[in-house]
Amino acid sequence: MAFEKELKVAQLAVARASILTKSVFAEKAKGTISKEDKSPVTIGDYGAQALIIAAIKHNFPEDEVVGEEEASTLREQKELSSKIWNLVKDTKLSDEDSDTMLGGPLKTEDDMLNAIDAGNSAGGAKGRIWALDPIDGTKGFLRGGQYAVCLALMVDGDVKVGVLGCPNLPIDDSEPLKEDMGAAATDKEGYGVLFSAVQGEGARIQPLTRGALSGGHSISVKKVTDVTQAVMCESVEAGHSSKGDNAEIAQKLGVTGKPVQMDSQAKYGSVARGAGDIYLRLPVRKDYQEKIWDHAAGDLIVREAGGQVTDIHGNRLNFSIGRTLRDNKGVVATPANIHAQVLKAVGEVLSAKI
Numbered sequence: 001m002a003f004e005k006e007l008k009v010a011q012l013a014v015a016r017a018s019i020l021t022k023s024v025f026a027e028k029a030k031g032t033i034s035k036e037d038k039s040p041v042t043i044g045d046y047g048a049q050a051l052i053i054a055a056i057k058h059n060f061p062e063d064e065v066v067g068e069e070e071a072s073t074l075r076e077q078k079e080l081s082s083k084i085w086n087l088v089k090d091t092k093l094s095d096e097d098s099d100t101m102l103g104g105p106l107k108t109e110d111d112m113l114n115a116i117d118a119g120n121s122a123g124g125a126k127g128r129i130w131a132l133d134p135i136d137g138t139k140g141f142l143r144g145g146q147y148a149v150c151l152a153l154m155v156d157g158d159v160k161v162g163v164l165g166c167p168n169l170p171i172d173d174s175e176p177l178k179e180d181m182g183a184a185a186t187d188k189e190g191y192g193v194l195f196s197a198v199q200g201e202g203a204r205i206q207p208l209t210r211g212a213l214s215g216g217h218s219i220s221v222k223k224v225t226d227v228t229q230a231v232m233c234e235s236v237e238a239g240h241s242s243k244g245d246n247a248e249i250a251q252k253l254g255v256t257g258k259p260v261q262m263d264s265q266a267k268y269g270s271v272a273r274g275a276g277d278i279y280l281r282l283p284v285r286k287d288y289q290e291k292i293w294d295h296a297a298g299d300l301i302v303r304e305a306g307g308q309v310t311d312i313h314g315n316r317l318n319f320s321i322g323r324t325l326r327d328n329k330g331v332v333a334t335p336a337n338i339h340a341q342v343l344k345a346v347g348e349v350l351s352a353k354i
Ligand SMILES: Nc1ncnc2c1ncn2[C@@H]1O[C@H](COP(=O)(O)O)[C@@H](O)[C@H]1OP(=O)(O)O
Pocket: 136, 137, 234, 235, 236, 237, 239, 240, 241, 262, 263, 264, 265, 284, 285, 288, 294
């Protein structure tokens, strides 16, 4: 099996960071992290980035990381920094051997800040580069809805390993896709999954527990024989993907069901496990460049599960040109057998607008 150690480290690191995000949510619910802090997301984001980068650097010191966050403001905000440190230093997996593999807990607050700042790679087409979004779907996270801890390894610009921690998705693959699972899902039994894929070796899902990763099975997209019955999923935020265009495309395809709205790369995971079928991300702002950390893991997981992922023009997402996907516009992710049909409808609706 290729990239065995990379996969293991990525799965464990994402699991550990997911535990941290859940404890941040719990602190917020208890009121220990108040609204005035304005920072449950910030705390979770910085903390998760520190834990994941520390694990990568411990195991693969030469690798680079493209991380969404950097620590300069944190270095000035001592109080916030120590609040994050208090959570980070105590976040462990329940399995000690696995924690040891990640390099154990970070030793000092300064180590934490340095780990966060190590996510400063410019990306590109050469070498081993990890793309990291410590909390994707910040609005979903705050609501107790969908969010994801996202990590992918690219080698020479090609995604080889992808892992998505989705603490609020149901463990049961056959549970119908719902909007917001609601705050009730957070830390409730039956919720929390980890998706992973290695290029050429398929995609898997396993329960995301307090760190002891076990079980799981391979997943695949649903074979959609009648596109009118397909389940579509889209962003919650109107500013991230055009709902009007999505509705027109659905109509053109004859899709009758309402699209399911959820934040984050949980949409990619849902398509990969056959709970959703069509994920469209339709540009709202012409000048917006998608970020690689928002797509790298999901792109591989869907493709390894038998799906096809392109932009709205039918081009593969190009992760090899830096921190953004500036060569691409939008995303069309579907089971491979209906991709051409969906892409055609996307093209017809969008070209009528130019
Ligand atoms: N105008 C935009 N178009 C598309 N995506 C955007 C836009 N602005 C922000 N995003 C990104 O969308 C992602 C969330 O997507 P979703 O709606 O699918 O959950 C976030 O990572 C967010 O990036 P950022 O965190 O930099 O704001």
